[in-house]
Amino acid sequence: MPTSYAILGSGALGAFYGALLHHAGREVHFLLHSDYHHVRAHGLRVETTLGDRSIAKPHVYERASDMPRCDVVLIALKSTQNHLLPELLPHVMRTSGGVALLMQNGLGLEDDVAKIVGPDRVIGGLAFLCSNKVGPGHIVQLQYGHVKLGEWAADHQPRGVTDRLTALAADFRAAGVTVDIEPDLLLARWKKLVWNVPYNGMCVVMNTTTDRLMNTPSTRRLCEELMWEVVAAAASTGRTIEPAFVQHMLEHTDNMVPYLPSMRLDFDAGRPMELQAIYGNPIRTAAASGVKLPRMQMLYDQLTFLDRRPR
Amino acid sequence: MPTSYAILGSGALGAFYGALLHHAGREVHFLLHSDYHHVRAHGLRVETTLGDRSIAKPHVYERASDMPRCDVVLIALKSTQNHLLPELLPHVMRTSGGVALLMQNGLGLEDDVAKIVGPDRVIGGLAFLCSNKVGPGHIVQLQYGHVKLGEWAADHQPRGVTDRLTALAADFRAAGVTVDIEPDLLLARWKKLVWNVPYNGMCVVMNTTTDRLMNTPSTRRLCEELMWEVVAAAASTGRTIEPAFVQHMLEHTDNMVPYLPSMRLDFDAGRPMELQAIYGNPIRTAAASGVKLPRMQMLYDQLTFLDRRPR
Numbered sequence: 001m002p003t004s005y006a007i008l009g010s011g012a013l014g015a016f017y018g019a020l021l022h023h024a025g026r027e028v029h030f031l032l033h034s035d036y037h038h039v040r041a042h043g044l045r046v047e048t049t050l051g052d053r054s055i056a057k058p059h060v061y062e063r064a065s066d067m068p069r070c071d072v073v074l075i076a077l078k079s080t081q082n083h084l085l086p087e088l089l090p091h092v093m094r095t096s097g098g099v100a101l102l103m104q105n106g107l108g109l110e111d112d113v114a115k116i117v118g119p120d121r122v123i124g125g126l127a128f129l130c131s132n133k134v135g136p137g138h139i140v141q142l143q144y145g146h147v148k149l150g151e152w153a154a155d156h157q158p159r160g161v162t163d164r165l166t167a168l169a170a171d172f173r174a175a176g177v178t179v180d181i182e183p184d185l186l187l188a189r190w191k192k193l194v195w196n197v198p199y200n201g202m203c204v205v206m207n208t209t210t211d212r213l214m215n216t217p218s219t220r221r222l223c224e225e226l227m228w229e230v231v232a233a234a235a236s237t238g239r240t241i242e243p244a245f246v247q248h249m250l251e252h253t254d255n256m257v258p259y260l261p262s263m264r265l266d267f268d269a270g271r272p273m274e275l276q277a278i279y280g281n282p283i284r285t286a287a288a289s290g291v292k293l294p295r296m297q298m299l300y301d302q303l304t305f306l307d308r309r310p311r
Numbered sequence: 312m313p314t315s316y317a318i319l320g321s322g323a324l325g326a327f328y329g330a331l332l333h334h335a336g337r338e339v340h341f342l343l344h345s346d347y348h349h350v351r352a353h354g355l356r357v358e359t360t361l362g363d364r365s366i367a368k369p370h371v372y373e374r375a376s377d378m379p380r381c382d383v384v385l386i387a388l389k390s391t392q393n394h395l396l397p398e399l400l401p402h403v404m405r406t407s408g409g410v411a412l413l414m415q416n417g418l419g420l421e422d423d424v425a426k427i428v429g430p431d432r433v434i435g436g437l438a439f440l441c442s443n444k445v446g447p448g449h450i451v452q453l454q455y456g457h458v459k460l461g462e463w464a465a466d467h468q469p470r471g472v473t474d475r476l477t478a479l480a481a482d483f484r485a486a487g488v489t490v491d492i493e494p495d496l497l498l499a500r501w502k503k504l505v506w507n508v509p510y511n512g513m514c515v516v517m518n519t520t521t522d523r524l525m526n527t528p529s530t531r532r533l534c535e536e537l538m539w540e541v542v543a544a545a546a547s548t549g550r551t552i553e554p555a556f557v558q559h560m561l562e563h564t565d566n567m568v569p570y571l572p573s574m575r576l577d578f579d580a581g582r583p584m585e586l587q588a589i590y591g592n593p594i595r596t597a598a599a600s601g602v603k604l605p606r607m608q609m610l611y612d613q614l615t616f617l618d619r620r621p622r
Contacts (some may be wrong), residue, residue: 205516206616216619218612225609294605298536304529305517 002026003171006070006092008085010035010044010060012131013103014076015139017147019046019053020175029059029067031088032137036062039137048141050176064091072168074125075102079109080272089116099164101125103147105196105262106277107189107285110152122152123165124185126192146178150185156237158184190234191241195249196278197230198223200263201299204273204306211258214250222295224250229293233286263303273307275300313337314482317381317403319396321346321355321371323442324414325387326450328458330357330364331486340370340378342399347373349447356449360456361487375402383479385436386413390420391583400427410475412436414458416507416573417588418500418596421463433463434476435496437503457489461496467548469495501545502552506560507589508541509534511574512610515584515617522569525561533606535561540604544593547600574614584618586611 004027007018015030022028032039039060046053061067064087073093075085082104093100100113103125110122130143149169151159160183169179182188199210202223206213213219227249231241263273279300283293315338318329326341333339343350350371357364372378375398384404386396393415404411411424414436421433441454460480462470471494480490493499510521513534517524524530538560542552574584590611594604 206613208616213616216616218615222609222612295609298533298606298609301529301533302517305519305524305527308527 003072003167004068004070004094005029006067006073007031008064008073008075008088008092009077009081010039011076011078012133012139012141013127013129014074015044015046015133015137016048016053016129016131016141016145017074017076017103017127017172017175017177019044019055019058019139020048020050020177021171022055022058023053024171024175026171026175027059027070029061029070029092031061031064031067031092033062035136036060042137045135045138046141047139049143049145064088067092069094069098071098072171073098073100075100075104075113077104078266078271079104079106079274079277082109082112085113086116089113093117093121099123099168101149101168102152103127104274104277105192106274106281107193108281109277110185111154114152114154119154123168124150124152124182124189126182126188146180147172148180148182148188150182150188152185156186158187184239186237187234187239187241190230190237190239190282191245193233193278193282194227194230194241194246195253196261197282197296197299198226199253199259200261200274200278201303202226203261203264204267205299205302209258209260210253210256214254220250223253226295226299229296230282232291233282233293233296236286236289236291267306270309273303275303275307279303314383314478315379315381315405316340317378317384318342319375319384319386319399319403320388320392321350322387322389323444323450323452324438324440325385326355326357326444326448327359327364327440327442327452327456328385328387328414328438328483328486328488330355330366330369330450331359331361331488332482333366333369334364335482335486337482337486338370338381340372340381340403342372342375342378342403343448344373346447347371353448357452358450359452360454375399378403380405380409382409383482384409384411386411386415386424388415389577389582390415390417390585390588393420393423396424397427400424404428404432410434410479412460412479413463414438415585415588416503417585417592418504419592420588421496422465425463425465430465434479435461435463435493435500437493437499457491458483459491459493459499461493461499463496467497469498495550497548498545498550498552501541501548501550501593502556504544504589504593505538505541505552505557506564507572508593508607508610509537510564510570511572511585511589512614513537514572514575515578516610516613520569520571521564521567525565531561534564537606537610540607541593543602544597544604544607547597547602578617581620584614586614586618590614 010030043056126148131141321341354367437459442452
């Protein structure tokens with residue numbers, strides 16, 4: 001029997017990976033919210049760099065309680081919606097052997113999922129994806145798409161490579177996705193934050209794009225200083241990020257096209273920003289070891305102010 | 312003979328004090344730029360909380376080289392215009408006994424004036440004034456107006472109370488202005504920065520007013536942390552600001568009407584912001600003693616980015 005997937009949050013990320021897995025012969029069930037009736041009538045339209053991956057008659061659901069229990073529950077909601085997970089997850093995860101695959105940015109989100117499904121049933125996923133929802137049930141992936149997968153552990157220590165991680169990676173690879181298996185999930189999460197911490201927040205507070213931050217000496221230096229604070233925060237949990245990685249992220253950003261990070265898109269659209277996952281949890285994690293991150297804290301404070309806007 | 316005053320920068324501050332001094336019988340000469348022809352034709356209109364202080368036929372000049380040399384040169388330009396002072400000051404200051412009274416916010420500006428006029432001819436003034444230019448040659452003072460005056464010294468040590476300071480204070484008092492004589496100018500400048508550093512920059516970066524900063528817990532705490540960095544910077548120059556003063560500034564701001572600081576007005580009008588005086592010079596002063604101010608530096612970096620906008 002093929003692996004079955006429940007996709008919670010069928011937006012730019014969830015519908016993209018779900019559609020790829022569907023076309024690779026996996027059984028995929030999509031939970032939808034605002035787009036449910038549209039997708040039920042017209043299908044999912046998924047344009048990717050690998051070709052068209054649309055699904056004319058996807059398995060779609062408006063309520064988690066209507067979904068079958070699946071082997072893998074792909075959590076692809078905005079993390080600001082994670083308060084819904086205690087209601088959703090118990091309906092959709094296979095009672096024995098099912099796993100939750102959390103594909104969201106930031107730190108500490110798996111801990112909350114583990115409280116719902118148990119500590120041995122959580123895998124973390126990092127998506128390096130440029131994909132947009134351009135209309136109801138209509139996803140366009142523009143670039144990238146590779147993922148990193150790693151086992152989560154309650155003590156946050158590296159869990160290495162497990163059989164189920166290898167099997168999960170094989171499913172994604174069969175769907176055309178490049179996969180790195182991460183023996184140390186927490187290190188991978190910190191490394192992704194090296195980019196997300198400076199550029200997501202600064203593009204919101206400065207109302208600008210990555211290229212303009214990089215082309216102005218004062219903000220370029222500030223972005224680098226924020227990266228070093230993430231490196232210090234990672235070290236507070238025993239993870240070493242090499243200085244060359246910071247330089248690599250700066251050069252990578254120099255070479256990107258002018259880019260609006262997801263937090264800026266959320267802010268511009270009047271949606272809540274993923275502040276806890278990207279700022280609050282990392283800051284509190286470092287503070288627990290006595291490590292202060294004054295610039296990250298200040299950016300977090302400024303974003304918290306902006307997040308309170310009336311919507 | 313009455314004291315003669317040259318007012319460099321006849322805007323909301325310069326025209327206000329100049330008009331008060333004129334009505335107190337001092338000889339006042341106004342340097343104007345964009346409003347010259349209007350004021351020459353229609354006079355200066357100065358509405359104050361003390362009553363009308365307009366001047367039908369003020370002594371106005373378009374060029375400093377046309378002005379008489381005066382006993383006191385009141386420097387009331389925006390400090391972003393101080394690069395003009397080497398050209399202006401030599402024309403207007405009495406050769407013997409004349410003094411420059413620098414009434415601008417921030418740190419280190421007197422040092423530049425001393426290089427032009429000599430180290431023993433500089434007095435610092437701090438204006439606590441809510442006044443607006445509402446049209447050409449038309450000033451409306453809404454609130455406050457008291458000043459602090461202190462002798463500047465090349466070694467930045469307290470110079471105490473001098474005869475000329477007492478005489479200057481007497482002129483302002485005769486004009487209806489409340490005056491404090493400050494034996495320690497540098498301490499007074501740091502104390503004013505305790506307010507100016509958080510609220511000027513934060514109202515620009517957050518695009519808001521003081522009351523909203525204070526009513527949001529994250530930015531209220533950030534403003535307080537910025538105040539403590541100013542206290543640390545003052546300590547790096549041997550000046551002690553008591554903790555009660557920080558609390559007083561917070562409470563004072565809580566009780567203010569929603570307020571747009573001058574930097575926000577400058578930014579909104581597309582004018583350059585006074586970043587060096589309020590951020591750059593204090594940061595460099597503290598750094599010279601090895602004291603780092605990460606939040607002030609970050610705010611300065613963000614403001615520098617915004618100051619580069621095309622105008």
